Amino acid sequence: EVQLVESGGGLVQPGGSLRLSCAASGFTFSSYWMSWVRQAPGKGLEWVANIKQDGSEKYYVDSVKGRFTISRDNAKNSLYLQMNSLRAEDTAVYYCARVPSIAALYYGMDVWGQGTTVTVSS
C-alpha cells in the first residue's frame, strides 16, 4: 500500500525549532518530487516547500525562506522539514505529499499523509 506518515509535530514556543518527518512506503520514494503543504486552523491550504528526487533542487514559499529547510534521505525513504525561528503564524497541520513529474512538469500531489499538527504558542 502506498503510504505517507508524518510525525514530529507538537507544541513549541515562539522562536523555537521543530523537525517534521514523513515516512514513505509502498512506492519508489527516490523517483518522486515531494512537497510539504500546511493548513492553519480554519484556513485554506498553503504550499510550503518542494524537493527534487535527488535533493538537488528545493523551493520554498516566501514566508518560510531562511527559517525552514526541506530535505530527504532516499535510503531511509524519508522526507523532513526542519523548522526554525517558529512564529505563531506557523501554527498549522503539516502534510507531506508525493508529486509525480515528468520532464519538469508536475502532475498534481497524488498521495498525502494524514498530517501532523504544529502549535506555536507560549
Added chain:
Amino acid sequence: AIQMTQSPSSLSASVGDRVTITCRASQGIRNDLGWYQQKPGKAPKLLIYAASSLQSGVPSRFSGSGSGTDFTLTISSLQPEDFATYYCLQDYNYPFTFGPGTKVDIK
C-alpha cells in the same frame, strides 16, 4: 507569485445537481492546474491534474476543463459524499499557490 481565485466561495446544492466551480489565475499557467477535495479533518485528495486529467480511482462525474487563466471543475451529478471543500492548485511555477477554496454544502 501567481494569485489564484475561486468562485463561488461557497455554494449550497442538492444531491443530483450539476455543480460548477471556477478557478482563475492572475497570469497564464498553460494547463498546470489541479483540483483537490478536502473533507473536515482529512487530508486533501487529488481529483484532477493537468486541468482535465481524471486521477485514477476518481469517479467520472468529476471533470475539469480550461487552459491559460480560466479553469472549471464540474460535478455532473452531486452525490452525498461530494459535500466538501474544493481547492485549485497551480503547479506552473514557484511558489505553487492554492485557491482559497469553495465549500459545497447541502441545500
